[in-house]
Amino acid sequence: MPSFIGSALRGNFFLMLGLWWSIKYPIKYILLKLDSGNPHSHWIHSMDIIEGTMKAFFALGGILAEQLVPGGPHLSLYDSKAQDWVQLMSWPHMTMYLFYGFSGVADVLVHTSLKLPVGLDRLLLALALFAEGFLFHFHDYKDAALTEHLYHLMSIAVFGAALCASLEVFQRDHTLLELFRASLFILQGSWFWQIGFVLYPPWGGPGWKQEEHGNKNFLTMCFFWHYAIGLLVMADPWTVKSSQRPKEPEFVHRQLSGSHGQHD
Amino acid sequence: MPSFIGSALRGNFFLMLGLWWSIKYPIKYILLKLDSGNPHSHWIHSMDIIEGTMKAFFALGGILAEQLVPGGPHLSLYDSKAQDWVQLMSWPHMTMYLFYGFSGVADVLVHTSLKLPVGLDRLLLALALFAEGFLFHFHDYKDAALTEHLYHLMSIAVFGAALCASLEVFQRDHTLLELFRASLFILQGSWFWQIGFVLYPPWGGPGWKQEEHGNKNFLTMCFFWHYAIGLLVMADPWTVKSSQRPKEPEFVHRQLSGSHGQHD
């Protein structure tokens, strides 16, 4: 059953990031945009450094867990006795964590002393997501048609987030892009849990039947139900915040005049 | 024959939206851009709220219709007797309506009291379209080669509109994008009618032969004839409006100097 734990840990890594962002970015939006000053910039700045540190730390944890979990490869890559590669799915997942580790380090470096170009943090996040997406896209699942289908569905979330982070290199601090990215991380996180339940049920027994046609179609729908629930979860912080503020009629102006290019 | 009705209802949902937009956006263009004032902004603003309400209302109707139509799944998802999923094509279509419902709610919320970021309505429309597109892309049609071909052709319209709505997150009130989106909704609507006629002819009898090579090639062309007719229909409101106005020589200026970035 180690694989269920592995899948759940991966899910938690992405869920944690996504849920944190779904709280952080609405707060940042309220503080910076609507109050139209930046007395809070130092606070947000510190948050970003802590976030990067945590991301690098958990990525390192993920690398170690993938290797050292019972049933994992324990750093052996080639089994010379069996004349075959030892990899299961652990090595590709380790490689995935490696790039998220890079992204975490870049988050910290961009905000500290080095004079790196702004946007490098978003670029490395995009690279981590593209690397993850292509790793699973080019993986050969042999006859495991359902496993392949599950990872292909996930690649919608992964490549979507990768494109979103790439856009953020050019359009930094764009609230909608930040929220969209958060929603896709939540989706990816909950989908890793779903993968765990489908392929390695924690209550024992074999996984769902790989070759059954109905399973494939049900899971396609299920993926979008995950996303629908994720969107509802993300709507919560907004209801809290907006109930604290008086209504103002400024929305007409926002809507019809200052909206081209939309940088607010 | 329930499936013909289902397909026609879906077609009407998209046709209605597309045809309404093909009237609304030319009027908005004339009022706001050429008269270069915004005394009409409140009127357009109200239209948007009504449109969002209608969209959410019809999406709810669509969800109920997909479930409760004779021959539909009636909310049962798994048939434990037959040990198989109960889904036909109703559950994915219901999921599709669910996301359009979200989009309708977002339309209303963005224009009312909550201080949500501008562009959220377009983002949720894009998400609804992407969800629809991927739902049918990842659906396994088994041996129904013609059904698959019909839905793959439709995905051109769906993903096209999704990309268009995504661009509108950044370039709001861009008349050409709004018209392009309208044209693709009309195409999608009329194509759902075509799917109904091809797969479940209302005059009874079986659908067209799934495996016949000629059917596939004819329907590919037919899809673009639908679009050609849709474009001609969309041209009508413009002829009405432009005949009411005097000719002015300002087009030379518009064409050659102020055209970069093209926000007018």
Place this chain on the structure above:
Amino acid sequence: MPSFIGSALRGNFFLMLGLWWSIKYPIKYILLKLDSGNPHSHWIHSMDIIEGTMKAFFALGGILAEQLVPGGPHLSLYDSKAQDWVQLMSWPHMTMYLFYGFSGVADVLVHTSLKLPVGLDRLLLALALFAEGFLFHFHDYKDAALTEHLYHLMSIAVFGAALCASLEVFQRDHTLLELFRASLFILQGSWFWQIGFVLYPPWGGPGWKQEEHGNKNFLTMCFFWHYAIGLLVMADPWTVKSSQRPKEPEFVHRQLSGSHGQHD
């Protein structure tokens, strides 16, 4: 042998447009940008109207030729005797010309009295190209592997030009986009000639062997040799023009300061 003539006519349609643009756009660039005035705007304006008229006229000619050429379908779509569609490749090509006809009409309308949004001409050109691309992408070539390969290669030029025209909706009068579009039209035109020579050799005899592996790989390279020659042809007008003008040291300035956003 009618098909060789059809393919050559299609080739000429695109070659004509591409070669005309490869002369027109350098002249426009020199006149408008470097002389930094627009006394020539009326001249360019008239050119655009004539170009649109010609495009619509030739598209109409193409539609008639595809139908009425000996061996063409002569407007019959379904052969009730043989119980099969009458289409060969003529009907899809006719549909292709139809959309280029729309594009030609839009070119004229945008520049004359109707107050249509700027960029509509580029949008309809993009639609014509996308329609062409998808028509051949979704066509089922059955066992004709080489025919499929030839049209798939062409779709690089078609979709490339479609993306280019889409960008021009937002970045009008961008010289590099205009030249890139011209180069892809020249490529498409010369490739239609190549298709004619490969599938229906004008000196009689059967076309190249469909199933031969080497043919496929040779034609892939050959496609890019066509493009290389097209680029060399396009370079000619520039050498003529630049030799007439004195050298100035302003390029350093252009290169390093005013280059962001690059509108000149």
Place this chain on the structure above:
Amino acid sequence: MPSFIGSALRGNFFLMLGLWWSIKYPIKYILLKLDSGNPHSHWIHSMDIIEGTMKAFFALGGILAEQLVPGGPHLSLYDSKAQDWVQLMSWPHMTMYLFYGFSGVADVLVHTSLKLPVGLDRLLLALALFAEGFLFHFHDYKDAALTEHLYHLMSIAVFGAALCASLEVFQRDHTLLELFRASLFILQGSWFWQIGFVLYPPWGGPGWKQEEHGNKNFLTMCFFWHYAIGLLVMADPWTVKSSQRPKEPEFVHRQLSGSHGQHD
């Protein structure tokens, strides 16, 4: 063993360019952006001309080497005795070099006397990359599943760099795009070496087994390890430069106010 040499030479061409850029662009960034003057513009300008000359020169060398290397085609394209094309992989690689040669010539012309539009050099680099990508994408590898996999992986780097260079047509001198392009050239270069080692081991013996499932999955990961190492190599020049400069507290400002559109 000639193929190992060919693959290594190709690798060196891309490695050389990538490594040179990974030094050049950080220096340009420090000189032009942080010192906020352009006394060094002439120096950078000369570098670009030398770079273009070298690129054209090495591309010409590559063309000759592909043709004249022992075992190469020696300019013969069709073997009339065997009634088959003589191409192996040399002719497509020669075509690839041809487009890089064009790109080198454009680099020089844009910076010298001809009044060509700014960005033409980036456009021709993008075209060279797209040509390379499609050449290997549309190549038919027959039964050589591993060879196909190796080139498909490389196409991530090639198309990624092509998109990056296309963006640079519009966003010139954007440091992050320049560094991203450099990283993908390093990846492509080291991957050509890997291809050499896998398919034609220099210590003799046959290449890796084409049909083995594990080889495919290992090499997918391996591709991303190459990229990870490339990123680490690229980080070095930054550590050298930043250690020479005093720390300043300006990053808070860069981060939170002047970051939209991100041109610095």
